[in-house]
Amino acid sequence: MPMNDARPFLTRRAFLGRSALATGGTVLSLSALGRLDARLALAASGRDRHGNGYGPLAPVTPSNGGDIAAAGFPDLAAFPILALPHGFHYRAFSIIGGVLSDGNPVPVNHDGMAAFAHPTELEVVRLIRNQEDRSAPGLGSVLGPAETRYDPLGRGGNVTLDYDERRHGLVQDYVSLNGTIVNCAGGIGFGSQAWLTCEETTAGTPPWGQPHGYVFAVPLNVEPGELQKAVPIKSMGRFAHEAVGVDQDTGVVYLTEDAGSGVGSGFYRYLPDDPADLLAGGRLQMIGIAGHPQYDAREGQTTGAVLTAVWLDIADPDPAAAGNSSPTRTFNQGYVNGGAKFNRLEGCWWDAGSIFFVSTSGGDAKNGDVNADGFHEGYGQIWQYTPDGPSSGKLRLLFESPGQAVLDSPDNITITPRGGLMLCEDDAGGTDNDTHPLAPGIVNVNRLIGVSPAGEAFEFAVNRLNSAEFAGACFSPSGRTLFANIFGNGLRGSGMTVAITGPWSAGPL
Numbered sequence: 001m002p003m004n005d006a007r008p009f010l011t012r013r014a015f016l017g018r019s020a021l022a023t024g025g026t027v028l029s030l031s032a033l034g035r036l037d038a039r040l041a042l043a044a045s046g047r048d049r050h051g052n053g054y055g056p057l058a059p060v061t062p063s064n065g066g067d068i069a070a071a072g073f074p075d076l077a078a079f080p081i082l083a084l085p086h087g088f089h090y091r092a093f094s095i096i097g098g099v100l101s102d103g104n105p106v107p108v109n110h111d112g113m114a115a116f117a118h119p120t121e122l123e124v125v126r127l128i129r130n131q132e133d134r135s136a137p138g139l140g141s142v143l144g145p146a147e148t149r150y151d152p153l154g155r156g157g158n159v160t161l162d163y164d165e166r167r168h169g170l171v172q173d174y175v176s177l178n179g180t181i182v183n184c185a186g187g188i189g190f191g192s193q194a195w196l197t198c199e200e201t202t203a204g205t206p207p208w209g210q211p212h213g214y215v216f217a218v219p220l221n222v223e224p225g226e227l228q229k230a231v232p233i234k235s236m237g238r239f240a241h242e243a244v245g246v247d248q249d250t251g252v253v254y255l256t257e258d259a260g261s262g263v264g265s266g267f268y269r270y271l272p273d274d275p276a277d278l279l280a281g282g283r284l285q286m287i288g289i290a291g292h293p294q295y296d297a298r299e300g301q302t303t304g305a306v307l308t309a310v311w312l313d314i315a316d317p318d319p320a321a322a323g324n325s326s327p328t329r330t331f332n333q334g335y336v337n338g339g340a341k342f343n344r345l346e347g348c349w350w351d352a353g354s355i356f357f358v359s360t361s362g363g364d365a366k367n368g369d370v371n372a373d374g375f376h377e378g379y380g381q382i383w384q385y386t387p388d389g390p391s392s393g394k395l396r397l398l399f400e401s402p403g404q405a406v407l408d409s410p411d412n413i414t415i416t417p418r419g420g421l422m423l424c425e426d427d428a429g430g431t432d433n434d435t436h437p438l439a440p441g442i443v444n445v446n447r448l449i450g451v452s453p454a455g456e457a458f459e460f461a462v463n464r465l466n467s468a469e470f471a472g473a474c475f476s477p478s479g480r481t482l483f484a485n486i487f488g489n490g491l492r493g494s495g496m497t498v499a500i501t502g503p504w505s506a507g508p509l
Helices: 019-024 030-044 065-070 330-336
Strands: 057-060 082-085 089-093 110-117 124-131 156-164 169-180 183-188 194-199 215-219 241-246 253-257 267-272 282-289 306-313 345-351 354-359 366-370 376-378 381-387 392-400 410-415 421-425 447-451 457-463 470-475 482-486 496-501
Touching: 057 457, 065 089, 082 089, 082 496, 089 169, 110 183, 110 194, 110 482, 110 496, 124 183, 124 194, 124 470, 124 482, 156 183, 156 194, 169 194, 169 215, 183 345, 194 241, 241 354, 253 345, 253 354, 282 330, 354 410, 410 470, 421 470, 447 470
Parallel strands: 110 470, 183 241, 241 345, 345 410
Antiparallel strands: 057 082, 082 457, 089 496, 110 124, 124 156, 156 169, 183 194, 194 215, 241 253, 253 267, 267 282, 282 306, 306 392, 345 354, 354 381, 366 376, 381 392, 410 421, 421 447, 447 457, 470 482, 482 496
């Protein structure tokens, strides 16, 4: 088992953390895990669907109906797109089928996103949003200049949105990276100076003009008309990337992989030679469990149990043959040397000395879907990794959903201002066909699920528009606004970005 990196971390600054995190050393303390398990059992039985969070939900119409109608969507202007707790309101903007401020169409498939302080405007939040366009070569929705595209046939990429938090309105939105494909999730770069956008594919040439499966940096300071040519960070690995989380003290980048159901996905880290310049090179490694080579983390796990993690070098992070069946696939390189296997790793978020990441369909409570390899999918897991040195750390299952009512297929994740979790559901299950009383006529309903620092899981929002996933949940730097995306289904008006405000101090997030 080849291990590991012996060089020391960069000097870690003193980190006080949020009060809820500092007292327990993590988002959920061990005592909170016990309370969480009890509440999850209640919710799974159907006796406690809403938890206590912010109270029961009810349909709410958008606060900016006039703007929505003026943008060409009168049917959405007075429609209660979301169900929210009492006192919460939202504004919807950058709606699929509309027009961006730069004159390009609003692209399809709003996915991962992050909120940054604007480089120059005090009350403006800068959002950078992924567009997970899966169109065929030469087709797609992310336009912009041909000369800045990484792949001339690619039509995925990113949109930057400036939102005035004081006036509660969109200032501008524009294409900020083009020529990539299947931009799923990503993460905030070192020093919060860029969004790292990830391609969830290993498609190659042909039929594409360039190989795909990489991470790209979208600089925070890109303004309208200032697109830069997209450059892949190849040393960060070629695989079906989902999300990244960056340790803002050391510059270490953690990466999740969603290779699809039944083929195994890995959890990785990238040790950059220069944290401020990811293109300068570095080392890609995959996680393993000490004493347990090829550990299967997909099921049979114990909530709260601590596993000793080690890191295994990936010899060829940019394999020419990167497909799931290839022995040179990044995951297969790590797995053959003892790496751990997860099922569909998706969102991740770095906070207070730990990286939190999601397995969308891991777990012992099964949703009815069976993968080609015989694995019965679960309703989802939330994992936490905490480094304790340059070559090892502690991995534990933070919690695991016992059933659909509690949490169904978590995807994107963020940490809330007071040290809780906010989870975006992506219920793509083909068997259980669940419904929800607040979303009549919709099957496989998706929600935002909150988890308090005290261990309480509860519904915060329900998508009443369609069965599309929630994605890209993130709080503004001030903590006053929660931004999120409704992914959409490719049709006009089916997806959008929302800004949710309300009495946050009245509840746990």
